[in-house]
Amino acid sequence: MWESVFYKEWLKIRWFIVGYTLLGILCIGYLFLTLKHNFAFTGGKNVWNTMLFQGHQFYSLFKYVPLAGGLVIAITQYLPETINKRLKLTFHLPLAENNGLLLMQAFGAGSLLIAFLIFGGLFTGFSLIYFPIEIVADAIITILPWLLAGFAAYFMAALVVLEPNRVFRFLYSLVGGCFLTIYFASAGTAAYGPANSGLFVLTVLLSIAVVFSAYRFRKGEM
Amino acid sequence: MNNVIECNNLTHYYGEKLVFENLNFQVKEGSILGLLGKNGTGKTTAFNILNGFLQSTGGNCLAFGEDTQRLSPATKARIGFLIEGHIQYSFMNIHQIEKFYSRFYPRWKSAAYWELISKLNVSPTQKISNMSCGQRSQVALGLILAQDPDLLILDDFSMGLDPGYRRLFIDYLREYAKAENKTIFTTSHIIQDMERLIDDVLIIDYNKVLVQSPVSEFMGSFRRFDFELNKDDTELKREPFIMNIEKVKNKVEMYTFSPESDVKKYLDDNKILVSNFAQVKMGLEDAFIGLTGKY
Numbered sequence: 129m130w131e132s133v134f135y136k137e138w139l140k141i142r143w144f145i146v147g148y149t150l151l152g153i154l155c156i157g158y159l160f161l162t163l164k165h166n167f168a169f170t171g172g173k174n175v176w177n178t179m180l181f182q183g184h185q186f187y188s189l190f191k192y193v194p195l196a197g198g199l200v201i202a203i204t205q206y207l208p209e210t211i212n213k214r215l216k217l218t219f220h221l222p223l224a225e226n227n228g229l230l231l232m233q234a235f236g237a238g239s240l241l242i243a244f245l246i247f248g249g250l251f252t253g254f255s256l257i258y259f260p261i262e263i264v265a266d267a268i269i270t271i272l273p274w275l276l277a278g279f280a281a282y283f284m285a286a287l288v289v290l291e292p293n294r295v296f297r298f299l300y301s302l303v304g305g306c307f308l309t310i311y312f313a314s315a316g317t318a319a320y321g322p323a324n325s326g327l328f329v330l331t332v333l334l335s336i337a338v339v340f341s342a343y344r345f346r347k348g349e350m
Numbered sequence: 351m352n353n354v355i356e357c358n359n360l361t362h363y364y365g366e367k368l369v370f371e372n373l374n375f376q377v378k379e380g381s382i383l384g385l386l387g388k389n390g391t392g393k394t395t396a397f398n399i400l401n402g403f404l405q406s407t408g409g410n411c412l413a414f415g416e417d418t419q420r421l422s423p424a425t426k427a428r429i430g431f432l433i434e435g436h437i438q439y440s441f442m443n444i445h446q447i448e449k450f451y452s453r454f455y456p457r458w459k460s461a462a463y464w465e466l467i468s469k470l471n472v473s474p475t476q477k478i479s480n481m482s483c484g485q486r487s488q489v490a491l492g493l494i495l496a497q498d499p500d501l502l503i504l505d506d507f508s509m510g511l512d513p514g515y516r517r518l519f520i521d522y523l524r525e526y527a528k529a530e531n532k533t534i535f536t537t538s539h540i541i542q543d544m545e546r547l548i549d550d551v552l553i554i555d556y557n558k559v560l561v562q563s564p565v566s567e568f569m570g571s572f573r574r575f576d577f578e579l580n581k582d583d584t585e586l587k588r589e590p591f592i593m594n595i596e597k598v599k600n601k602v603e604m605y606t607f608s609p610e611s612d613v614k615k616y617l618d619d620n621k622i623l624v625s626n627f628a629q630v631k632m633g634l635e636d637a638f639i640g641l642t643g644k645y
Contacts, residue, residue: 132453139442212437216403222427222454225420347405 129223130231137205137235144204148197149243156247159187160254167258179263185317187251187267194247194278195308197240202285205236210289215345229342233286233335240282244275266318273320276331277311283334284308290341352379354414354501354533355400361408362395369395371557372409377501382527382534384548384565386541386638391554393537394434397505400535401431413501427455430499434506436490440479444472444489448496455497463496466522484515491519495526502527504536508543516540520547541635551634555642565634572637575604575613577624584622591616594643603630605640 163186166175178184209215218228251271255264284304291297311327314320320327355377362369369392377383387393398404400411402418411418416425439447444467452458470485478489487507494502502523508516524547527534538544544551551568553561561568572593579600586595586602591612596603602624604613610629617624632640 129454132450135446136439136442136450139446208439208441212435213433214437214439216401216431216433217437217439219403220401220426220429220431222423224423346403 129221133221133223133228133231134235137232137239140208141201141204141236141239144200145239145243148200149246152193152197152243152247153250155190155193156250156254159189159251160258162186163258183315183317185267185270185315187271188315190247190251190271191274191312194240194244194275195281197243198278198281198283199285201236201240202282202289205232206286206289215290215342219342219346226339226342229338230336233283233338236282236286237279237335240278244278248275269318269321269324272324273311273327276324276327277308280308280311280331280334283331283337286338287341290338290345292341292345296341296344353377353412354379355411355535357396357400357409357411359409360396360399360406360411362392362399362404363407368557370554373554373559375552375559375562377533377535378550379533380531381550382524382536382548383550383552384544385535385537385552385554386544387537387554388556388642391556393554394505396554397434397503397537400503401429427497428500430494430497430502432490432494432502432504432507435509436483436487436507438478438486438490438493440477440486443475443477445474447478447489447493451493451497457498459496459498462498463492466492466495469518483510484512487511487515487519491522495522498530500532502532502534502536504534506537506539508538508540516543523547541638542633545634553638553641560641569632569634569637571607572632572641573606573609574630574632574636574640575606575610575627576630577602577604577617577627580623580625586622587620589616593641596640596643603640605637 163175166186175186179186209218218232221228223231248268248271252264252268255267259267281304284300284307288297288300288304291300310330353376355375357373357375360373361371373392373396385393385396395404399406400413400418402421405419413421414425414428416422421429439450442450448460448463452460466488470481470488472481472485478486481489487510491507504523507519507523511519520543523534526532534547536544536547545565548565550563551561551565552559561572579602582600584600586597586604588595591608592604592606594605596605606613614627616622617627630636
């Protein structure tokens with residue numbers, strides 16, 4: 129039955145996830161094109177100097193790309209379910225109480241994960257052409273909270289979109305917006321090193337938040 | 351005969367507003383029960399409670415013996431549910447939606463779905479969002495028939511349908527239900543449609559059940575008497591046997607479960623002089639309006 133749920137979700141998000149992944153790849157391509165340009169025109173010494181001593185991150189353009197992805201996928205996935213209260217159709221499927229919704233969420237998060245793995249793979253691969261492993265590792269540590277923010281935005285947006293009560297929706301949006309700033313609190317390279325594991329646990333915990341909105345929907349909240 | 355649905359002392363409030371109180375009704379296996387009520391009497395609320403989309407303030411509903419708030423997947427598979435307005439996943443096309451649902455239901459009958467769809471003259475890649483309301487209703491019905499459920503819950507199935515599609519929907523549904531011994535619990539704003547479909551009727555008014563009986567029994571016992579008052583300003587005293595009186599100038603419609611003799615005795619006892627007294631034959635819609643009032 130999970131195949132059927134995944135099939136439905138795929139039909140909803142396929143153009144958006146493919147389009148988003150292509151845009152993300154273009155963004156990464158642009159980062160390294162710019163880097164190559166800088167190496168060629170300003171010289172390697174200058175690039176290294178700005179990175180090591182001035183805290184310049186050649187990948188800062190990528191900062192909000194995962195966040196945007198999380199929001200886009202959540203909206204394209206869950207908004208159609210709220211039109212005419214179509215979520216009733218999901219709840220009526222012969223599945224255990226929250227399984228339908230959790231499967232939907234697993235598909236959305238899985239799709240994001242695949243996009244992020246492609247981004248991460250390309251980023252790491254291209255970075256290793258230009259930099260030693262130590263600098264690439266620091267860059268990955270810096271990017272990791274941005275990627276986690278993509279998942280957190282996805283889970284929070286699902287919670288907000290599926291929430292049947294307008295007041296709660298507003299409050300969730302407010303809390304969600306504030307919560308997401310945690311992932312972007314410091315711009316320093318590898319500053320999140322000690323915090324990434326904690327952020328990871330927090331993000332995983334957020335994945336079940338949607339069950340609250342679903343529970344309230346089923347109890348007839350309006 | 352077993353009860354497929356049993357609602358006991360069902361009570362629901364929206365905030366302070368009482369929708370119904372201590373509502374009791376049953377739907378017998380193999381029967382087609384129509385729920386009739388004016389707008390705002392809680393028909394959709396009752397359907398939502400029955401499907402577990404709303405928790406009642408009090409009482410409970412059982413479907414196949416299970417509390418509808420906690421239906422097991424196996425029981426859900428036995429219930430086909432048509433949402434008001436024939437809501438379906440309109441981002442899918444008619445082939446995709448059949449593929450999607452078919453894996454959920456062990457008794458899935460693709461042929462039943464495609465037989466109905468073949469009447470629509472649409473291609474398998476036609477998106478549901480691009481279909482007319484009538485065509486969407488046939489897709490929704492086809493999916494329910496393919497599911498082969500034991501119980502069909504249809505919330506306002508006639509909404510948005512033209513007469514042709516309504517007739518197609520009803521005739522197809524009734525034939526299917528009778529041939530396969532299915533149970534149907536339904537509601538519709540168009541009572542002529544219900545008359546063609548249902549065996550039993552449940553009429554609710556604000557806060558209470560007015561009638562639950564076979565349609566033939568209700569139509570046989572509920573009567574309308576028309577007469578003209580000799581004086582326009584004659585007061586017609588309400589008595590318990592009178593269910594409703596509609597009066598326009600000197601023309602009166604009186605609705606009751608009592609025989610003609612009781613009405614005549616009432617007129618004589620109250621010295622009300624009338625002319626053109628006659629019992630009028632009613633359809634289900636007339637009887638419903640007669641029982642619940644026009645307003």
